[in-house]
Amino acid sequence: MCMFSGADIASGPIWMEYIAFLKSMPAVNTQEETQRMTAVRKAYQKAIVTPTHHIEQLWRDYENFENSVSRQLAKGLLSEYQPKYNSARAVYRELKKYVDEIxxxxxxxxxxxxCxxxxxxxxWKRLLAFEKGNPQRIDSASNKRIIFSYEQCLMYLYHYPDIWYDYATWQAKSGSMDAAVKVFQRALKALPESEMLKYAYAELEESRGALQSAKKLYESLLGDAAETTALAHIQFIRFLRRNEGVEAARKYFLDAxxxxxxxxxxxxxxxxxAFCLDKDPKVAHNVFEAGLKQFMHEPVYILEYADxxxxxxxxxxxxxxxxxxxxxLPQEESIEIWKRFTQFExxxxxxxxxxxxxxxRKEALSGTIEEGASALETSLLDLISRYSFKDLWPCSSKDLDHLSRQEWLSKNIGKKVDKSALSNGSAMTDKSTSAPSGVPTASLKVLRPDTSQMVIYDPRQHHGTSFCLSKNICL
Amino acid sequence: MCMFSGADIASGPIWMEYIAFLKSMPAVNTQEETQRMTAVRKAYQKAIVTPTHHIEQLWRDYENFENSVSRQLAKGLLSEYQPKYNSARAVYRELKKYVDEIxxxxxxxxxxxxCxxxxxxxxWKRLLAFEKGNPQRIDSASNKRIIFSYEQCLMYLYHYPDIWYDYATWQAKSGSMDAAVKVFQRALKALPESEMLKYAYAELEESRGALQSAKKLYESLLGDAAETTALAHIQFIRFLRRNEGVEAARKYFLDAxxxxxxxxxxxxxxxxxAFCLDKDPKVAHNVFEAGLKQFMHEPVYILEYADxxxxxxxxxxxxxxxxxxxxxLPQEESIEIWKRFTQFExxxxxxxxxxxxxxxRKEALSGTIEEGASALETSLLDLISRYSFKDLWPCSSKDLDHLSRQEWLSKNIGKKVDKSALSNGSAMTDKSTSAPSGVPTASLKVLRPDTSQMVIYDPRQHHGTSFCLSKNICL
Known part of the structure; x- marks a missing residue:
């Protein structure tokens, strides 16, 4: 299968055949017989410390072999190899669990x-982690076993960028930079479209000072003008800034x-x-201003400039x-700008x-989807937002929930309610699923809860096919 | 019930009794008879433009009344009042729909x-909105009707801060500042603990230049040292800064x-x-540094200072x-700091x-709950995050999903899986409910998706009571 297939858990029969082959070698004199016996013993001693399915049988064969050679010598040799065999057998039993999953x-x-x-x-990750843990506490052979496992894994997970990346990173950490580079080269043959692997490879080259090689990788990301991404420009500018200085970065930016x-x-x-690294707010300001001619229609650009x-x-x-x-900006694209303008004031x-x-803001946005007909009404939620600071609110989070729900109700009660909101009704009533933890619904710090997605909480409302409007349904 | 109960939709019988009472007044001579007739006519003419349950009967009574007085005059008067009555009746029919919901x-x-x-x-909100729309196009009586509706509403929703706030705001917008102030005063009797109503009241007073009154309200928020909130200090400092200047704000801050x-x-x-308004970065820096002596243990403070x-x-x-x-900082409180430190570099x-x-960061956090045992492993996700910029990623969002899921798997596969994650399995498989819209799961811009809450997506896995680990369950 591979350069070191004797490490394979299934290699037991190969060991056995090899030993049988050694045993069958012709020996015409005592010297040759001794040589043959030594070769067989060496093979056995390697085989019984290798975790294979046939490890127990190989041990028994080895015992018989030594006893057949010399009962006296056997005792010493077997008691020397018993602990090594025991350890390999324990490893085999553990390893088998991982192998059986594959x-x-x-x-x-x-x-x-x-799934x-x-x-x-x-x-595969568990098998690799087990091998990397060096379970047999052998120094010399361990790396070979790990390489063998990675190679074997890649025969199956050939299209998984993370396995290639792990393998190369492990090689680099073990000190084999050249081996790591070779892994990346093979990875890019396997996944030639993978941007992330190119960045990973370039990072390795840059880290070890192989700047020309790193630059070539960046250039390959920029090679085809039609497929180049904005990110590739940015990362190349950064690379130039780090390694060739401000002027090289500036020149490339002007081209890009x-x-x-x-x-x-x-x-x-x-x-x-320019601002953070060159400490040159003037250049930064000019760049933002120059960009505005082209990107005035991009709300996110406006917000970055405002930041x-x-x-x-x-x-x-x-x-x-x-x-x-x-x-x-058209009305529907100015929502975020108005939000930030309000925060700014x-x-x-x-x-x-x-x-x-x-x-x-209310006047400008009245009529958009987000704000309802009652947009011009002053709302208590606006006041609460005016008098809040960071995560401090002039009311309890219960009040806030209550008022948000009411605002949603007053905006949506007249409209036809979105069918999908209804059919998910039963799922949405379970608070634990309606928001990922870490995003407290009550905190309006970053985002107002998207109350247009809200469904009234009522534990009885389990097969909500009609919206709970009249009290007859509610009671 | 109240000062203007003739506006009540149920006031029909009162109007009828009132008219009967007027009719029953003794009249000893023609002059008195004419006076009585005029009074009855006036009452009828008011009653038939008031949307009450008895409006139709009152109109018939009025027709009979005019016809009984003078067939000739009746024609002219009735055709004058017919359109007003028609309009009031149309309003009554609309109004009845809202009233019936109450x-x-x-x-x-x-x-x-x-519910x-x-x-x-x-x-109530719909009824108030209907009245505020001035459906009868009457200028003089409209405000009285609206006030009547608010007062009636508050008899039921007496403990709802938003109704008090709406009422006061409406009064202020209609130009009756004194009336608005009175509403706020009554609101604070109804809900003396409501911080938000105090801020709302103070805002009204500040807006109209009644600074002493506004200041008193702020001071009432700070009155009881045991119940004072940090927010109250902040809002008072802002108030002082706006109205009494930098020095007054500084003085109060030193006390606070x-x-x-x-x-x-x-x-x-x-x-x-100090930074934004006084343009004094030196003072701002000193304040942050002074705070650090006390709040070194608050990760959020550190992050604000870093910002x-x-x-x-x-x-x-x-x-x-x-x-x-x-x-x-202890390890478990330094997670956010490490994140920001990484972003910073x-x-x-x-x-x-x-x-x-x-x-x-990996070394420091290995062993916390968030990071698993494999925390020290270099991960492709870390590389992706290093080579991303804002919402640009060196891979597709599908890749990102895939790798996040894998990272979660590799961290959690050994552990016992949280039971609650399993019982919600069927809900979580529906992607639309697992995250509120507006928070794209693929975007790691602000938050990494909380992958510890993730459950593997598999459409077949609908009654997930056991975690899909062995392939037998999966297939």
């Missing part, structure tokens, strides 16, 4: 989400700007590099930026400007 | 989450620091005020802050410092 008939197909594929992946794959991200990344201006504490320009963006404005921007 | 026997108890309570709230209710939030709020230093672009101090915090560091902090 489907040796599986085809090397790309990963799917099927079987995932369980096969788990089985003209590429069709240059999104606003590239401007943001370059501006932040940067917040760092400069430049409230006049933040206000001007929001006004510019709001005058050009909460921090930088006085009471009047705070109330004014909230009112303007 | 349970007039409900007790004025504090809001609960019961009935919520539906009563909705019914000594209060037992002063949490780290107060330091953060005051420092940000501030990021604005100053002061990477040397950010690094020093992280190191100081990590050397004193991604922005400010070179490749070596990036890899180093990630390694240190």
């Amino acid at each position: 489907d040796w008939n599986m085809l090397a197909v790309p990963p799917t989400d099927s 079987k594929d995932q369980m096969q992946w788990v089985a 700007r003209k590429s069709p794959s240059c999104t606003y991200h590239v401007y943001v990344a370059y501006a932040l590099m 940067f201006l917040s760092c400069l504490n430049d409230d006049r320009n933040i206000r001007a930026l929001f006004e510019r963006a709001l005058s050009s 909460k921090t930088y404005g006085d009471l009047a400007s705070m109330l004014k921007v909230e009112q303007r | 349970d007039w026997n409900m007790l004025a108890v504090p809001p609960t989450d019961s 009935k309570d919520q539906m009563q709230w909705v019914a 620091r000594k209060s037992p209710s002063c949490t780290y939030h107060v330091y953060v709020a005051y420092a940000l005020m 501030f230093l990021s604005c100053l672009n002061d990477d040397r101090n950010i690094r020093a802050l992280f190191e100081r915090a990590l050397s004193s 991604k922005t400010y560091g070179d490749l070596a410092s990036m890899l180093k902090v990630e390694q240190r």
Whole structure:
């Protein structure tokens, strides 16, 4: 199967055949007989410390062999090898559990989400982890066994980038940089489209100072203009900045700007590099301003620019930026900008400007899907948000839940309720499934709960096919 | 019932009795008879434009009355009042729908989450919205009708802060500031513990320049030292800053620091005020540094301080802050700090410092609940996170899902799986319920998906009572 197949758990018969072959060698004189006996003994002694299915039979064969050679010598030799054999047998029993989980008939197909594929992946990971734990406490042979396991694993999980990455990383950690590089080269033959493996390979090369090789990998990510991603531009600019300096990065950025794959991200990344690394807020500001000509229609770009201006504490320009963006963005794309504008006035404005921007926001967004017909109504939730700070609220989280639910009700009670919200009704009533833990529904710190998805909690409402509107249904 | 009960939809009998009473007045001469007739006509003319249950009967009575007085005059008067009556009757029919939803026997108890309570709230909101729409297009009487409806509503929803707030806000918008103030005063008698109503009342007073009254309200929030919240300190400092200037705010902050209710939030709020409003990064820095003596054990405070230093672009101090915090925080509280430290080096560091902090993080956190035994393994997900930028990833979101799932599997496969995760298995397989919309599971921008809550997706796995480990169950 492979360079070191004697390590395979199924290699017992091969060992046996090999020993039989050695035994059958012709020996014409005593010297040759002694040589043959020594060869057979050596083979047995290797076989009985290898965890194979036939380890017990091999031990018995070895016992018979030694006893047939010399009863006197046998005692010493067998008691010397007994503990090694015991240890190998214990390892075999453990290993067998992992091996039994593996489907040796599986085809090397790309990963799917099927339970079987995932369980096969788990089985291999456990086997590899077991081998990497060096269960037999042997120093010399251990790495060979691990390499053997990785190679065997890749015959099945050939299309799994994480196995290639683990293998290469393990090689690099064991000090075999060249072996690691070879693994990455094979990985890129197996998965030539994998960006992440290219970054991983480039990282290894950069870490060991092989900058030309790393650069070639980055260039291969940028090779085909049609398939280049904005991320590839950004990572290459960073690479240049790290290894060739500010000027090389600047030059590449100027080129990348003209590429069709240059999104606003590239401007943001370059501006932040200028600000954070070169400590040059002026250049950063110019980059953001230059990007605005092209990306005025991207709400996220506006928000990134506003974040940067917040760092400069430049409230006049933040206000001007929001006004510019709001005058050009369509209503449905300005929701986030209005949110941030409101937050901004909460921090930088006085009471009047705070109330004014909230009112303007309501007027501007009335009629969008998010806000209902009652959008112009002042709501107690707005007041609560005005007088909150970080995770502190001027009411209990119960109040907050209650008011959010009421706001949802008052917005949606007239509308036809989305059918999907109803059919999931029974699932949604179970609070534990409606939000992933770590995102407390009561905390409006980052996100307002998406109350449009909310369904009224009522434990009786288990087969909710009609919305609980009239009290007859409720009672 | 109340000052204006003639507006009540049930006031028909009262109008009828009133008219009967007027009719029964003794009249000794023609002049008195004419006076009586005029009074009866006036009463009828008011009654037939009031939407009551008896509006049709009252109209018939009025027709008979006019015809009995003078057939000739009747024609003109009735054709003058017919359209007004028609309009009132149409309004009555609409109004009746809203009124019928209201349970007039409900007790004025504090809001609960019961479906009935919520539906009563909705019914009242709809009735109020209908009245506020001024359906009869009458200018003079409309406000009286609205006030009547609010007063009636508050007899039932006496403990609902949002109704008080709506009422006061409506009064203020209609120009009756004094009436709005009176509503708030009554609201605070009804709900004396409601912080939000106090802020709302104070906001109204501040808006109209009644600063002394506003200040008193803020002071009432701070009155009882034992019950004062950190938020009350913060809002009072802001109020002082807005209305009495920097020095008054500073003075109060120095006092508040000594209060037992002063949490780290107060330091953060005051420092940000100094930075954003007074443009004084030096003071802000000093405040953060002073707070550190007291709040070194609060990871959130450390992160707020780091955010501030990021604005100053002061990477040397950010690094020093992280190191100081990590050397004193217990392992389980340092998870977020390590995350941010890693992100920080991604922005400010070179490749070596990036890899180093990630390694240190893994070593520091190995053994916490979040990270498993394999925490020290380099993972492809770490690489992906190193080479991502904002919402750009060096792989597809499908890859990301797949790898996250695998990471979860490799961490949890050995452990006993939480029973609750299993019993919810069928609900969790429906992707639409497992995360609220707006939080894309694939985006690791803010939060890593909490993979410890994840359950393997398998459409067949519908009555998941045992974890799908062996392939026999899977197939």
